[in-house]
Amino acid sequence: MHRPLNSRPLKTLLCALAATIGLSVGVSAAADPLKVGFVYVGPIGDHGWTYQHEEGRKAVAAHFGDKVQTTFVENVPEGADAERVIRNMAKEKYDLIFTTSFGYMNATATVAKQFPKTLFEHATGYKQSANLGTYLSKSYEGRYVGGFLAAKMTKTRKIGYVASFPIPEVIRDIDAIQLALNKYNPGTEIKVVWVNSWFDPGKEADATNALIDQGADVIFQHTDSSAPIQTAERRGVYAVGYASDMAHFGPKAVLTSIVNNWGPHYIESTQAVLDGKWKSQDFWGGLSDGTIEMPISDIVPPAVKAEAETIIASIKSGDFKPFTGPIKDQSGVEKIPAGTSASNADLAGLNYYVEGIKATLPQ
Structure with missing residues (x-):
């Protein structure tokens, strides 16, 4: 005999089925x-x-x-x-x-x-x-430390910089190096060659050779290939790597690298x-949170390496900020007053060379 389907069990079954379908959709999502x-x-x-x-x-x-x-x-x-x-x-x-x-x-x-x-x-x-x-x-924190090392290691008092484009990030990094040079080896000059490219090994190598021919014995770069490091190694001058640890491209050249993590x-x-x-x-x-790391080579004399590590520690702790006044531009106009540190907004729009740089900033 046919028996009618009980409505309560059917409701229970449908609810259970709906819950199961809903659960499976939720898990899938x-x-x-x-x-x-x-x-x-x-x-x-x-x-x-x-x-x-x-x-x-x-x-x-x-x-x-x-x-x-x-x-x-x-x-x-x-x-x-x-x-x-x-x-x-x-x-x-x-x-x-x-x-x-x-x-x-x-x-x-x-x-x-x-x-x-x-x-x-x-x-x-x-x-x-x-x-x-x-x-x-x-990166300017690392550049300042690199500038200190360059100030201590240079013999010609001429530092070379292979630059990409004249944007605030690049300009403030050049300035940070010069600020360290001004403090630790006054009169040392940074020379800049603009290659107008982020990645062009040929242009980067040519720029490095040109800088070395002008007397630069420490090379920095704000470009992306290893060509400046390899050229410095071949020419027998020092270098500071950028973005990644460049030491294996120039074991006799690289003082440190500003490594982005x-x-x-x-x-x-x-x-x-x-x-x-x-x-x-x-x-x-920056350095304090590990976004920047700076492995310092053993080719740096122990006393200089120890001083560099002290500077790094002071930046990490916040006791020292590279862009702290008094800082003047290359024409002598005060940009950052004594006792004042540049804000992130100031640094984000930085568009001038600091005192000590003799080059002309491209417009």
């Missing part, structure tokens, strides 16, 4: 990895700036495992190509996008307006919005997104 993208101006094998950002991306992937999905696009020129690449990432539903070169600033800001639900962080720039933050390293910041930002706590900020990382 929770399991979807956070998509994190990186846009690089150079090749990941440049052994410099882009290489270190790629190490940061790898740190994110290793730390979060299957909670995140990371990808990168390398060799992206600044300009229209950058905007296209960034927009494509946003279209592909990336949750967090890091754009890692100053020249990406306008492209990042444009795309951020078009995709308000996507979060962006731009390296070394100053434009921000609700879904666009900025980050950079206080981006992993901690990338991990912290990714975690903030996962936790729903990400907020736009202007992050400045």
